[in-house]
Amino acid sequence: MGYIKGKERGQSVLFPGTVDEYIGENNEVRAIAAFLGRLDFVKLRFVRGQAAGTGRPGYDPRLLMGLFLWGHLNGIRSSRKLERESHRNLEVIWLCENLRPDFKTIADFRKDNGAGIKGVVVEFRLWCLRAGLYGKEIVAVDGSKFKAVNSKERNFTKKKLSQIIARERAKISEYLEAVAVADETESEEPELSAAQLKEKIAGLERYLAEHEELERQLEATGESQVSLTDPEAKLMKTDKGSEVSYNVQTAVDSKHKLIAAYEVTNERNDLGQLAVMAFQAKEALQVAELTVLADGGYYEGNALKECEQAGITTFVSVPKSKEAERLGIFAQSQFRYDQEQDLYVCPQGEELHWTKTINDRERNKKFKVYATKACAQCPLRAQCTTSKYGRKIKRWVDQGVIDRLRERIRGQPELLKQRKTLAEHPFGTIKRGMNQGFFLLKGISKVTTETGLTVLSYNLKRVLNIMGVEQMISSLAKANPCSA
Incomplete structure (x- = not known):
C-alpha cells in the first residue's frame, strides 16, 4: 500500500499572504495582545514605557512582556530559548510583530522591570474582578517550595561545616604523618611521594x-x-527530601481557583505567613470581610488575633498537643473552662483558679496560670501530673480567639476539606502542567518577579479555560483602556 505521500521539499508552495492568517481566532496570543494593548506602560513604570524622542529606538515593552507571557504559558522561560522561538514560531512572530530581540535584551527586560511586571499582574487581577471572575468570599492560603539556582553542595549549615572542617583537619594530619614517613623511608617507594x-x-x-x-x-x-550561588536561598524540607529553595505563598480564590495574592519568602516553614497573606488577599479582592482557609502549618495565635480584628474569618487546622500524650496524663482539652467565673474544672471536678499572669517574650504572648491545692489528695493525680506542685494550666489571655476558631471548625468542617483541593490546585498546575517548579534567577527580588510572571500566566490560563479567547477579548474591549 505504501505511505501517505507528502510534497517534495523543493516544490513551490503558495503560502498565505500575511502572518495573521496563520493565527486562529481562538489562539491565546490574540488574548495576550488584547490585554497588553490596553495597558499604560508609562503609568506601570516600565523602563522605556514611552518611546524615546532621540537616539536608537528600543523595543516596545508590550512586545517583550507578551513574549514572556507567551513563554510562561508554554513552559519556555529561558531568554535564549525565547530568542530562538522568535525566529521560528509563528505565534511568537505574530506577537512580536516579526521582530527578533536577542537574548540579552529579553533577559534585561525581565531584570529591569520587576515593578512594572508586578503592575501588570495587578492590572489583570483588577480586570478579573470587574469581570466577576473572583468570588471574593473564600480564599485558601498555602505555601510550596520552589527550587533555587543553588545546589545542596553549595549550601552549608553549621552542622555540615563542622563535619567538613573536622574531616579536612583529620585528613591534613594524616597526610602530614605520611610526609614524615615518606621522608624517613627513602629506600622504599611510597604510594605518594x-x-x-x-x-x-x-x-x-x-x-x-x-x-x-x-x-x-x-x-x-x-x-x-x-x-x-544564591545567598538568599535556604535549604528547606520538600517532598523530595531537602533542596535549596524559596517558599512561594499564594492565596487562591474559591470561585475559579484564581490566585488573588502571592509572596516569595526564604522562611523554611509557613508559620508567620497567615496574617501577611490574608491581609494581601483582602486588599487584592477589595472586600471588608473575607474567609481564609489554611492548614496547621499556619496556626499561630497572634496571627489569628490580627485576622479576627481585621474582619478576616479564619479556618485553620489546630494541631494536637502531644506533650500530654507523651507524659501519659490528661490533656488540657479535658479541663473545662468556665468563662463566667474565669476558672478551669478538672476531670475529677475540682476547680483550678487563676494564680498569676506570666509574659512569654519569646512567643510574644501573656498567659494566665491556673492551679488548685486539691491535687495533693486526688486519686487521679498520677493520670494528671508528674509535678510535686500539682497540675497547672496555662491559658493565653486571648484564648477566646482559639476557642472561636475551634467552634467554627466544628460547625463547618467541610471548609477545611475544601482547603486542600483549592489551595493545591495552582501549585500542581504550575509545577507539573507548566513545568515551573524551579527558578531561573537568583535573589528574592528577581525570583519574585519570576513568580509574578508565573502567577499571571496561570491566571490567564484559567481565564482562557473559563471564558475562551473571543469572550475574553470582547470583555477587554469594554474595559477602561488605561487599566484593562
Whole structure:
C-alpha cells in the first residue's frame, strides 16, 4: 500500500499572504495582545514605557512582556530559548510583530522591570474582578517550595561545616604523618611521594580556610546556613527530601481557583505567613470581610488575633498537643473552662483558679496560670501530673480567639476539606502542567518577579479555560483602556 505521500521539499508552495492568517481566532496570543494593548506602560513604570524622542529606538515593552507571557504559558522561560522561538514560531512572530530581540535584551527586560511586571499582574487581577471572575468570599492560603539556582553542595549549615572542617583537619594530619614517613623511608617507594603529599595538603588547607571563613561568617551573622550561588536561598524540607529553595505563598480564590495574592519568602516553614497573606488577599479582592482557609502549618495565635480584628474569618487546622500524650496524663482539652467565673474544672471536678499572669517574650504572648491545692489528695493525680506542685494550666489571655476558631471548625468542617483541593490546585498546575517548579534567577527580588510572571500566566490560563479567547477579548474591549 505504501505511505501517505507528502510534497517534495523543493516544490513551490503558495503560502498565505500575511502572518495573521496563520493565527486562529481562538489562539491565546490574540488574548495576550488584547490585554497588553490596553495597558499604560508609562503609568506601570516600565523602563522605556514611552518611546524615546532621540537616539536608537528600543523595543516596545508590550512586545517583550507578551513574549514572556507567551513563554510562561508554554513552559519556555529561558531568554535564549525565547530568542530562538522568535525566529521560528509563528505565534511568537505574530506577537512580536516579526521582530527578533536577542537574548540579552529579553533577559534585561525581565531584570529591569520587576515593578512594572508586578503592575501588570495587578492590572489583570483588577480586570478579573470587574469581570466577576473572583468570588471574593473564600480564599485558601498555602505555601510550596520552589527550587533555587543553588545546589545542596553549595549550601552549608553549621552542622555540615563542622563535619567538613573536622574531616579536612583529620585528613591534613594524616597526610602530614605520611610526609614524615615518606621522608624517613627513602629506600622504599611510597604510594605518594613527599612532594605529592605536600601538594594535597596545600589543596586541603585552601578548602579548610574557605570553610573556616564560612563558619566565622555564620557566627557573626547569627544565621543557621549560607548558600554560595544564591545567598538568599535556604535549604528547606520538600517532598523530595531537602533542596535549596524559596517558599512561594499564594492565596487562591474559591470561585475559579484564581490566585488573588502571592509572596516569595526564604522562611523554611509557613508559620508567620497567615496574617501577611490574608491581609494581601483582602486588599487584592477589595472586600471588608473575607474567609481564609489554611492548614496547621499556619496556626499561630497572634496571627489569628490580627485576622479576627481585621474582619478576616479564619479556618485553620489546630494541631494536637502531644506533650500530654507523651507524659501519659490528661490533656488540657479535658479541663473545662468556665468563662463566667474565669476558672478551669478538672476531670475529677475540682476547680483550678487563676494564680498569676506570666509574659512569654519569646512567643510574644501573656498567659494566665491556673492551679488548685486539691491535687495533693486526688486519686487521679498520677493520670494528671508528674509535678510535686500539682497540675497547672496555662491559658493565653486571648484564648477566646482559639476557642472561636475551634467552634467554627466544628460547625463547618467541610471548609477545611475544601482547603486542600483549592489551595493545591495552582501549585500542581504550575509545577507539573507548566513545568515551573524551579527558578531561573537568583535573589528574592528577581525570583519574585519570576513568580509574578508565573502567577499571571496561570491566571490567564484559567481565564482562557473559563471564558475562551473571543469572550475574553470582547470583555477587554469594554474595559477602561488605561487599566484593562
